[in-house]
Amino acid sequence: MPINYPNGRPSSHFHSNKPKKKKEIRYGKRGMTLESDLSHSNEYYRANNIAIIHKKPTPVQIVKVNYPKRSAARITEAYYQKASTTDYNGIYKGFYIDFEAKETQNKTSFPLKNFHDHQIEHLKNCRKQGGICFAILCFSSLKRIFVLDIKQLCYYWNSQFDEKGAKSIPLAEIEKKSLEIHYGFAPRIPYLDAVDQMIDRRV
């Protein structure tokens, strides 16, 4: 079976005998490591009855579905929809947990354009209801991960709209204002350690 590119074109279309010089940028794979590390961490937390946290499915508007006999329903036309919430939520020690996970290749600052207005709004609203709400910021080239409370994130988010407001959060600021998580074996990203500290501060 030929494997096609995500745009449906056969891969042979791009074949050539000359070695390619230009490095192929695979946007579809951006964030996959962070996502799969978080997925494994959540599985670990669930399997050990520590927390029940899931990633929400990508919202898709389904337009056409074929129901072939003796096989699974096949969706033949659908479109991505804008999410109205964040990617992750669940429960831990009785607390409602809600977060968004983002990564950057930057080494000195985290661009705020990684976030969308509705994600910030959703985190703020859940915080008002008493939830533990934050962002996981991953500097993938540095292999460093931070947990930033929504209150801090909001401060930087709002500042960007000020005159001469910064469009990104400097790493030095993130080091001061957030909790760093260190990669582990199981869970790979022990972000609930940071959540424990956020709970301790609140109680």
Add this chain to the structure above:
Amino acid sequence: MPINYPNGRPSSHFHSNKPKKKKEIRYGKRGMTLESDLSHSNEYYRANNIAIIHKKPTPVQIVKVNYPKRSAARITEAYYQKASTTDYNGIYKGFYIDFEAKETQNKTSFPLKNFHDHQIEHLKNCRKQGGICFAILCFSSLKRIFVLDIKQLCYYWNSQFDEKGAKSIPLAEIEKKSLEIHYGFAPRIPYLDAVDQMIDRRV
């Protein structure tokens, strides 16, 4: 633009000058009223800063996507995936809320086959973490809606596997063990009234 049936066949395929005698069963529409009533109720609760509760998107495995120039990415091959959680979750008064909503045309009992094992497991696990977990049971022909705590639901769920265990919950039992909700204008299904009672019992 012709409007096609969900299976992709043009609607004209079904047109005829004779009046149809056989009533068409539209499985795709089952549960739509309950779903849209809950969607409106959740919007009302969010807009009034009462609770942040969302329906999760249907999980879909995306296989092929076309990226036409100057228009939205079009998914051309995808399949429904099995959900691992329930349909609804969120936060209310600091409590994690998780529930599944189901309806039946039956008038005397609620068939347990409406639920899946993973939904019951998920609700049980979230309850253990301190969440408020329940099922919304809608008798659509009777226009009656009930909120049944996961502990009660578990009792009936487990009993069905006993010898001569009932495969459904009699309405008379539901009337005794659950909290009835009465349709309103805004929100249409004021299910948080029942949640308030569940919180009161717990505090």
